[in-house]
Amino acid sequence: MPEKPAEPTDRSAVRSLLRLWPYVRPVRLRWIGAALVAVLASCLALVIPLILKWMVDGPVADRDPGGVWLGALYLLLLGIVEAGLFGLRRWLVARPLAGVEAAMRADLYRHLQRLPVAFHDRWPSGQLLSRGTTDLMLLRMFLAFPLTFLLVNGTTILVGFVILFVQEWSLGLVLLAPAVPLMVLCSLFETKYALVARKAQDQVGDLTTVVEESVLGIRIVKGFGRNRSQALAFRALAQRLRATELGKARLLAGIWALITAIPELAIGAALVLGTIEVANGGLSAGTLVAFLSTALALRWPVESIGFLLAMSQESATAADRYFEVMDVAEEPEPEAPGGAAGAGRGIVFEGVEFRYPDAGPGSPPALARIDLHIRPGETMALVGATGSGKTTLTALVPRLHEVTGGRILLDGEDIATMRRSRLRELVSVAFEEPTLFSATVGENVLMGAEGASEKELRRALSVAQAGFVHDLPQGVGTQVGEQGLSLSGGQRQRLALARAVVGAPRFLVLDDPLSALDVHTETLVEAALRRVLEDTTALVVAHRPSTVMLADRVALLSGGRITAVGTHQELLRTHAEYAWLMSGAQGTGAQDTGARDSGVLVSEEGSTR
Incomplete structure (x- = not known):
């Protein structure tokens, strides 16, 4: 303003x-x-x-x-x-x-x-x-x-x-x-x-x-x-x-x-x-x-x-x-929208850089030279300390922010050439802080896939272990109220996860989607989610080993850069910072890595912005 x-x-x-x-x-x-x-x-x-x-x-x-x-x-x-x-x-x-x-x-x-x-x-x-x-x-x-x-x-x-x-x-x-x-x-x-x-x-x-x-x-x-x-x-x-x-x-x-x-x-x-x-x-x-x-x-x-x-x-x-x-310019759309995405190439980050518009002159970018390849059908876990830029990176895939350098490819097609409406049909997201609207449970979930059937709604609720909705006064027709505050944090998060998977998207971006769940519910959701991830290409921000275990490979983000990629076991053996993050040890050394000093907000859930 x-x-x-x-x-x-x-x-x-x-x-x-x-x-x-x-x-x-x-x-x-x-x-x-x-x-x-x-x-x-x-x-x-x-x-x-x-x-x-x-x-x-x-x-x-x-x-x-x-x-x-x-x-x-x-x-x-x-x-x-x-x-x-x-x-x-x-x-x-x-x-x-x-x-x-x-x-x-x-x-x-x-x-x-x-x-x-x-x-x-x-x-x-x-x-x-x-x-x-x-x-x-x-x-x-x-x-x-x-x-x-x-x-x-x-x-x-x-x-x-x-x-x-x-x-x-x-x-x-x-x-x-x-x-x-x-x-x-x-x-x-x-x-x-x-x-x-x-x-x-x-x-x-x-x-x-x-x-x-x-x-x-x-x-x-x-x-x-x-x-x-x-x-x-x-x-x-x-x-x-x-x-x-x-x-x-x-x-x-x-x-x-x-x-x-x-x-x-x-x-x-x-x-x-x-x-x-x-x-x-x-x-x-x-x-x-x-x-x-x-x-x-x-x-x-x-x-x-x-x-x-x-x-x-x-x-x-x-x-x-x-x-x-x-008079503020709307998000630009490409003059010539790209055609249908190809197949078999997954998500590719090529030299991606990002700097927030309000960053101070001369301050380091939030993300610098990100090179990462998530293979088709693969689930990649993104791990990093608080402020390393994990949420920022995931926000670039559906173009909630525009990259300031490099490019992101979905099955070989540059997302900058796609119309946002089509991009967001291909990519589905779930954030750690779930946002629900003053609407029914069903309407909130079906925001993830316009025109989805009742069967797909039930399947999504099942994957998210959101069976609690059937005990609500009007079931899926129950009004959840402003911001969904009539529900618990874990219930809101499960509905947000159901919204992300209801349309069986080709690409799935999840920002620590299980952080508010108890251990038993988390185990059930992971089991169901693992079956969903078999049919999609996914990038999952993870803070706990249990979430990391959903992934085929892990990328370590440190100071706005990808510093290591491998399986969970490989990184535990070869990378001290990753082993420290997974151990839950307390301290400040690794946590301060990559924190921005340009005035950009850093959230408690371990992500810039």
Whole structure:
């Protein structure tokens, strides 16, 4: 995420809001129709002073009660028509603009799914959530109200001043005098408000992130008694947001006070001058009443300028924040997708190098010159100390990260030439930290193979020794809840393993998939998994000898390099670091091998990132 948002003074609010046009274009006719209806309704209100002029100079002056009642009827009818037109405007825009918001939210979600993992590593989830909720709500409100009424009020002011000048041009000049200072004030206000609006919306994203982390990590918060510290952290962010919002309120109050006071002074001056003219016989009483009524009818369009400008600035900021994400390039796809993978070559790493995008200048790469060949149908165990880069290496096979040097071949085909959709049909993965979604057990497992049959689902659950699902209230139809936290760690891990094997993939990448299982369950899963591995080419991250025994050969990763390849027994005899890792000895010497010092996170399960 950008450390500092772009200064609003470096961008045009109009240019930012114009980027919404592709979404508005499909509903432009209804929006334009609604705007015209609102203009008509607003201009009808300017007819009322003309009726008042007729009543004062006619029926009132002539003491004609019938004429007064007729004028009152005209005013009532105008009020009813005006109210009906504003109701029609609301009906015209409500449904289409809700559709615009839904389309923008769908595009944002779709885009987020296609962005590289490195993007999600950098951006707090709360910032993304606030863009998909609060910011889009602001944009819908802008299209429905401020945008329409900037047009409506501008037209009303223009028509109103034409009427004023026709009635009495000298008094019209008095009311027009505040126009220049008001424009200067609005320009200054717009610049300052844009800065504080961006600050507030970014702080909302920070606050959302803290709330989300606290809810997802509630067991840690409660387990370590950190309720108070989390509450204090939240309160500090909330107080910071409160101070920013109060700053916004002060700016808005100041501009509103000035925009209200200056025209009021002009109206007062016009009233005094108009009264003098009526007394001197240069102006009729009806004309003065109509003039002042028109001026008062223009009060709201003028006074609302500050409010509408504030909402427009917040909406421009929301548009900037939305398009900050939408402008990030998606994961590139090859121009000419490769054909079907060949057969008989397995997984080959040729001079593979990888450096994290956030790595410091001059820091060593996470992986350097990885040369490794996993034969077809072979299972290769990947062993290494904490921070040696095992998880990083496994993430390169399904292209969760892109290699920065060398290449990876699947049955002779470079994965960089494959479309991701096809690559991920060939390669299935299971991570040490299993992620489940708010869906049923069956839906979570079948994410690993779209269209898999009930028989394949049962087979996958059997391989993962996940028979516990049949004891759940609705069996495989049971909702597991957010993050699957209603299940134990071992149960979640078994479902993640079932998800990896349900589609009988050609290539299987497992990142220590049995770490949360008890000894007896692990033995059963290994026995079933061994049969699955006979029909696939697999790379398995292993920390325990029992997992290593699933493999035909073992690769030792140390300091981001492959330092030895052989069978488990061969490496025990010939390689001291491997023997130390398998012995479970305690110490720091070998464990520190290959740890990155560039600020990249190192997880406790023995993998970078």
